[in-house]
Amino acid sequence: MSCSKNRILAINPGATSTKIAIYEEETLLFKKIVEHSVKDLKEFSSIFGQYEYRLNLVLEALKEESTELNTLTAIVGRGGLLKPLLGGTYGVNEKMVDDLKRAEQGEHASNLGAVMAWNLANQLNIPAFIVDPVSVDEMEPVARISGLSDLRRISLSHALNMKAVARKVAKEMDKKYEEVNFVVAHLGTGVSVTPHKKGKMIDVNNAMAEGPFSPDRCGGLPADQLVKLCFSGKYTYEELKEKLIRKGGLYSYFGTMDVREVEALAEKGNEEANIVLDALAYQVAKEIGAMAAVLMGEVDRIILTGGIAYSQRIVNDIIKRVKFIAPIEVVAGEKELQSLALGALRVIRGEEEASLYS
Ligand SMILES: Nc1ncnc2c1ncn2[C@@H]1O[C@H](COP(=O)(O)OP(=O)(O)OP(=O)(O)O)[C@@H](O)[C@H]1O
Ligand SMILES: CCCC(=O)O
Secondary structure, X not given: OOOOOOEEEEEEEOOOEEEEEEEEOOEEEEEEEEEOOHHHHHXXXXXXXXXXXXXXXXXXXXXXXXXXXXXXXXEEEEOOOOOOEOOOEEEOOHHHHHHHHHOOOOOOOOHHHHHHHHHHHHHHOOOEEEEOOOOEOOOOHHHHEOOOOOOEOOOOOOXXXXXXXXXXXXXXXXXXXXXXXXXXXXXXXXXXXXXXXXXXXXXXXXXXXXXXXXXXXXXXXOHHHHHHHHOOOOOOHHHHHHHHHOOOHHHHHHOOOOHHHHHHHHHOOOHHHHHHHHHHHHHHXXXXXXXXXXXXXXXXXEEEEEHHHHOHHHHHHHHHHHOOOOOEEEEEEOOHHHHHHHHHHHHHOOOOOOEOOO
């Protein structure tokens, strides 16, 4: 059966959830968020091990909604840790799928998005896309210098949501994204803080390794102590990597990635919960200040987004430290599914050409 309007299936595999939606043109027809607990994902030793599990959840959700796959025009997935690329919509191809399967740039749940989209779209003979993947790299040359000639800074961030909310706020200001300067802080399971200069993310704390800690990541650490820990014999390489990325941050202190649970502890008088939550807001505010300096103080708005932006406590703590820089907009949650669908629609309608991944 074919449908005269464009119908897009958007798939967003995240660290703690798989989110899916169907859009008919710009209209949301259906949305489902399947949460994954640490226990659900524990049995999988790699992100790719989760492929069948997450795909079946997507197919079950579509079945529950009685959505026939053959009514779809295109499928769009969240792009993962690919080679560094400019922002925009990319057609999924074999090279991209191979790179994601090899996880050359690292393991991340979003690596599954393009692969799910590609496999389903091939069965249906329709196109598959990704939009603004995690590896969007628009950094200026000066931002790439690490301070050690062996290492260079890389750009891994929540580009999809940050660019989507930046476009939304620019529109509300009657401006184009390409006309404004923003500092955008995405506060999710991972944390990215980025200066957006006239439509380009010219720097970012690599959300897997730098900047503020997050619910499951340690952020930047004292390098000398980390080196000692690496050679202490206490942990294997794999254990330490997991400790830094999936079991760092709030998880390392409280065994949960849920800010609400840590807030509940703090409310019950747990002093450590109080100070660690204060530190999360403090580190985010500090990073916003650094990115404002990158923009030489020419900041039209600071935007706070992601799931933690629902937390009144953390948002208020950040605002009190950075309000001297620029007006602040809070766009709690994320616009990733909508942004994926819009990116695919722009290409299907011929408003934008899909970039080629090579
Ligand atoms: N109402 C709320 N108050 C406080 N924290 C919240 C609230 N809702 C969600 N969060 C927190 O937001 C975090 C998850 O954010 P989000 O849903 O943006 O992450 P994700 O999609 O799993 O990962 P990422 O954003 O890194 O891709 C969790 O720590 C969660 O506890
Ligand atoms: C690397 C950006 C995405 C995330 O932190 O989950």
